[in-house]
Amino acid sequence: MKKNVFTFFLGLGALIFSAQLSAQDNPVSIGFKAGTSLSKYRLSGNMEGFNSKMNIGGSVGGFIKYDLSRNFALQSGVDLYYRTSKLETITDKTSNKIKSFGVEIPLYGIVQGEIGSGKAFIGAGPYIGYGIMTKSDGVNLFKNSSAINRPTMNRFDYGVGAIIGYDFDKNWQINASYQFGLADLHKAKGGAMKNNGASLGLAYKF
Structure with a gap:
């Protein structure tokens, strides 16, 4: 897993570096985004x-977007996220709230085209993630549990994602994305927990 993470970061760095070197010939856009x-x-x-x-x-x-052609681009970036979910027992309906804080790095291949006065796009690709902190009832699930003397959950996540959106003009963009986690985040044997999420956001490009 660590080798795969290193290879991903190396490839991402090469992509960004080549994009910067080719900025005069191939349009590169950089932006900031926020969403729920x-x-x-x-x-x-x-x-x-x-x-x-x-x-x-x-x-x-x-994020950074590298237009390879008029209708195809590569986009990557770094997302700092805060997520919450409830884990509820089926039998007695008791629940614990799980709060997660971490970072994700997606890499999308994007198809785009002009629609109306702006540009629509859709894309898909892999992502990797790293959990900074995940808590349930005040207990950090990445630290050793007193009961089992080991962490309850894994920090590293990976999976596939998709994005769709619309550029209203040169600067403003609305987008929606979906993440389908493939990594088992639950350390105990016999059970599995995998991420699933969707987001809606607004971006400003330079």
Whole structure:
């Protein structure tokens, strides 16, 4: 996993560097974005005795977009997110709120075209994430549990995502994205927790 993360960052760095060198020939745009999100976990195995319910969160970040041609581009960036969800037992309906804070780096291949006075786009690609802190009832799930002497959840996440949006003019953009996590974030054997989320955001490009 660490090798894959290093390879992703290396490739991302090469992309950004080449984009900067080619800025005169290939348009490069940089921007900031903020949005609101809904997230939960997909549960399986011995976690099927729980329901994960969506709660509201948010994110802020920056991105760089490299237009390879008029109708195709690559876009990446860094998103700082805050997510919340409820983990509820099916039998007695007791619940714990899970709060997560971390970073994600997506890489989208984007198809775009002019519609009306602006430009519409849609894209998809992989992402990697790193959890800075995840808490439930005040307990940091990334630290060793007193009961099992090990963390309850994994910090590293990865998966696939999609984005769709519209550039109103040179600067303003509205977008929606979806993340489908593939990494099992639950450390205990026999159960799995995988991220699932969607967001709606507003961006400003330079």
